[in-house]
Amino acid sequence: MEPLDAQVLRQSLQWQAQGQRVLLVTVARTWGSSPRPPGSLMALREDGLTVGSVSGGCVEDDLVHRLRQGDIGLDAATDRPRLVRYGVTTEQAHRFGLPCGGTLELMLEPLSTHSRLAETLAALERRQSLQRTLDLRSGAVTLAPGAHDAVPHWADEHHFVSQLGPQARLLLIGAGDLSRYLAGMARGMGFDVTVCDPRPEQADWAEPGIGFSREMPDDLVQRLRPDRRTAVVAVSHDPKLDDLALIDALQTEAFYVGAIGSRRNSATRRQRLREHFDLSDAQLDRLRGPAGLPIGSKTPAEIALSILAEVVATKNGVAPASAPSSAPSQPSTQAVTHP
Template structure:
């Protein structure tokens, strides 16, 4: 599965090659209960066709209507929705939510080539647009935050800002790896068993050779990294967890029933992990949704990852807002 942003930009690329006028919209900032987070994108062509999303639907309808009328901005602009109660009610933004959106007219398919390449190669691209001249500066970066306006520049990002290391190339690991890519995770797989490597078939997931503990150390997990162990073999899962729980990874989980998890925690305590590190473990991994099949378990794991990641993003946005107000 590929990134949703890749689908959106590929469609815009195709429209531009057919001679359509196209606008790209990116959520810059939200307040209240706005339905999409910063970085969400939407493309709208001149006849009102659209792909992507910046809200629950009403703002998309308004932008499509402006496109059909030819009244979308002809230069880079900032749009605000829901700035008062009447407008929030008109556009269906819940609980007084507000949106600030960057609107950018696209003139040629070639403008999208660097973003498409970064998404395809799963490399993070920082795209900076000057608010008054339209100048664009591109560079590859490590994860550094949300889209933002800094002085006269709007900075946005294309490519995976989150990594998921899966320990275990079994059926669950394969399904988890495929699904996670659609959620904009850069997926990495580690399994030292040669027979598992020979049968691996998930495209675009990077295979990391070596023993799980060495792989975790080498990749240097940061606050944008999740690690999930699904081999069901303590000799492999525990090796990864010993290093993962000491790292900066925002999520560490392991497959296994409640009793097995208690035994695992006892084993981890016998090494050099302290109680705080052991308690970071999500185990049994995933949300409790009654999952049984590998696909259902993968859904439960990803649901919990989404939950934890969203909370981190919300906390990060709140911190940015406090700093901006200071």
Template sequence: MDSSDLNVIRALLGWVRAGAWAHLVTVTHTWGSSPRPVGSLLAVGGAGQLMGSVSGGCVEDDLVAKLRGGQVAASGPERLIYGLSREEGERFGLPCGGTLELVCEPVTQAGDMAEVLAALEQRHAITRELNLANGASRLLPAGPHTAACTLRDELLRKVFGPQWQLIIIGAAELSRCIAQLAQALDYHVVVCDPRQDYAAAWDVPGTELVSGMPDEVIRVRVTDERSAVITLTHDPRVDDLALMQALESPAFYVGALGSQRTTEKRLERLRQLDLPDAAIARLHAPIGLPIGSHAPMEIAVAIAAELIAARNGALAGAHARLIDQVSRKAVSAA
């Protein structure tokens, strides 16, 4: 499954190259509750085609009507605000008095959008700067701490980053459930299992099955902060090697399946392998939010929920407390 930004830009370029008019709409600011975060994109084609979203649907209907009628962004970029009044918020379905600021931009030529598409397809991050005053745009490097989307002094800067990537070590039933959920959450799913019997049985559409040892796969594949790694084989000979590589990679999330007792033993092994404490502290284990899950799909939901929390910076310190407990046990036993 492709990322939402990739789908939006690909559709936009398709319409432009076919000779149709098109607009790119970007969420630049929200106040109160908002259905879509800042940086969300919507492409609107000449016949009213849509790709992406900026709200729950009601704003899109009104927005398309304005764009097709030439009331907004007819000749250049233009700001548009929805939800200034309570009545308008209720009319457009903006919850809890939310307000939404959009930048609408007419796109008539492929221009730098072709380079943006190429970057997305190659998992490279790139920043596009749009001058609202004159409609000029340019591409800039995207550093690791560049804000995803900002609008200051009539300059809109939007980072188009690579699709989120989830590397699953192990190709069993739980992996299938996680892969299905992860694809719905905009992840490109890579599955690695050096056990030939498990790998041969993998059949989840849209995922990528790779061969090789997990640590080498992670070394090559995990090159940015939009990657996550989870180990599910229950085999320390496979999982520990993968974790050693993943915990010192840029991955935003590294998790391992297992009970609390299994986790304590794993942490001790990683420490004995001279993995730095700072790297060990990044491990999320036992994996998944504690929702009382037992069946494979329930466990997958718990893991998916933790991935969402980690991606949004909303995880509590439960894992750090567990690691601290193990460290204290190791010190007292020494």
């Protein structure tokens, strides 16, 4: 599943190619509680069709209503980008479903060839982060290298700056039941997922939207060069596969590197990596093992849930402190079979 922001941009391009006028809506700022964070996108077509989301639905409905009433223009030749604000009053907060008196500020941008959506999508497909600067006087957009985790801001009174980054990526070392659950869950949450297992006894995958590689895992890690939007999780239970991949992953910018196993096996792995490979203490401290949050997980599906929860928490900057003693003890799942 493609990330929602990329879906919005891609659909907007398709609508433009069909001759439709399109309004791109960006969450510029929020105060208090907000259903969607700054930077969230939606697109509004001239007939009222939408893709993406900037709230729980009420704001989208109001934007469609205002479009049909003529309060919002989509003609880039005559209509300039502008801000609208929702939730300023208590009545508005209740009307538009903004919790706890939250306030939502939206940038409304009529799209044109100057919006540079095709270039933006191409950069995201190359896993590049972009800074997108919109000139409110002309509607023209300039692109520059950016940081995906930066928030939208104003460069000055005429220039609105937003950030777009590549899809989060998950690399799983080892096929099997746990990988199937973990890959499926991650794919549903918008991760780009690749499973790697060179062992001939593991059947080829035919999972829609999930990549499969027969490369040696360390070769794949070196080829993919994990970045700050990549997580690597070893689930093969085979040190010959897991260790080399972990060694390479721990020396990259991957935001999460983890491996399953019991607490005893995880401690043995750390000692093995410390004694036989040239890894620093700081690099070894990045290794999450046993991977996953302590939710008492026993089945492959529950273990997958615990691992993905920790991966997402780390991606969002709210991961618990790494401590082997606090992680769940995970049984082997390779022998478990499911229909």
